[in-house]
Amino acid sequence: MKDSERAKKLAAETAAQMIPDHSMVGLGTGSTLEYAIKELGRRIRDEDLKISAVTTSFQGQLLANENSIVTLNSMNVPNLNIAIDGADEVDPNGNLIKGLGAALTKEKIVAAMPQRYIIVIDETKKVTQLGEKTPVQVEVVPDALALVECFLKKLGVKPRVRPDQSKAGPVVTDLGNLIVDVEFGIVNNAESLEQQINNIPGVVSNGLFLGIVDEVIVGSVEDGQARVERRTFKKKTFKI
Numbered sequence: 543m544k545d546s547e548r549a550k551k552l553a554a555e556t557a558a559q560m561i562p563d564h565s566m567v568g569l570g571t572g573s574t575l576e577y578a579i580k581e582l583g584r585r586i587r588d589e590d591l592k593i594s595a596v597t598t599s600f601q602g603q604l605l606a607n608e609n610s611i612v613t614l615n616s617m618n619v620p621n622l623n624i625a626i627d628g629a630d631e632v633d634p635n636g637n638l639i640k641g642l643g644a645a646l647t648k649e650k651i652v653a654a655m656p657q658r659y660i661i662v663i664d665e666t667k668k669v670t671q672l673g674e675k676t677p678v679q680v681e682v683v684p685d686a687l688a689l690v691e692c693f694l695k696k697l698g699v700k701p702r703v704r705p706d707q708s709k710a711g712p713v714v715t716d717l718g719n720l721i722v723d724v725e726f727g728i729v730n731n732a733e734s735l736e737q738q739i740n741n742i743p744g745v746v747s748n749g750l751f752l753g754i755v756d757e758v759i760v761g762s763v764e765d766g767q768a769r770v771e772r773r774t775f776k777k778k779t780f781k782i
């Protein structure tokens with residue numbers, strides 16, 4: 543296994559081992575979360591845990607069910623004990639860019655539900671400032687695409703509708719929306735940008751996740767040795 547995969551696996555399994563019995567858990571989306579879901583499934587079987595979960599994508603739901611995890615529809619769930627997700631960028635204050643897996647809206651809903659929201663990454667996701675490596679993803683209702691593009695251009699950027707890799711046409715999210723990737727470069731005033739994007743009619747949500755994280759677990763491999771670093775943050779938004 544490559545070092546980057548070992549790092550992701552260790553971070554994800556560390557988080558999955560922190561889930562207490564009788565919890566309602568949020569499970570995010572992506573290759574890092576796959577390791578967490580598999581480890582949680584293993585614990586449920588080996589330790590006979592009573593756990594139920596809300597997932598943030600079809601990918602997560604199928605994998606959770608294959609791994610003995612009972613899933614609930616988030617429509618009926620207002621809050622959770624704990625949630626785990628991956629991220630595309632994490633800054634030193636625990637702010638995130640998420641959404642390269644096109645699951646950002648469901649991920650933001652689930653991020654707002656738990657008492658503890660934990661992010662698991664390998665160290666390539668650490669940045670000094672948001673926007674260093676990743677565009678900001680915007681989930682858009684199809685009917686509003688041209689309007690949203692027009693407003694985004696007024697912010698001085700070039701929006702790009704994300705093409706699907708395996709069919710002709712754009713990526714369609716699990717909620718039936720489109721993803722617009724926007725290269726802002728370094729994001730200097732993230733709170734204000736998040737608000738500006740969200741205020742455009744037809745925008746469902748965007749990939750800036752600010753002040754919402756309780757803990758980041760970073761996996762890395764040094765001299766062949768995998769290790770984790772854990773950093774806690776004071777949640778500023780969506781406190782339950």
Ligand code: 5RP
Nearest residue numbers: 572573574628640641643645
């Ligand atoms: C999906 C996400 C993922 O959490 C993010 O893209 C990280 O994925 P990976 O663990 O595969 O690098 O935000 O919308």
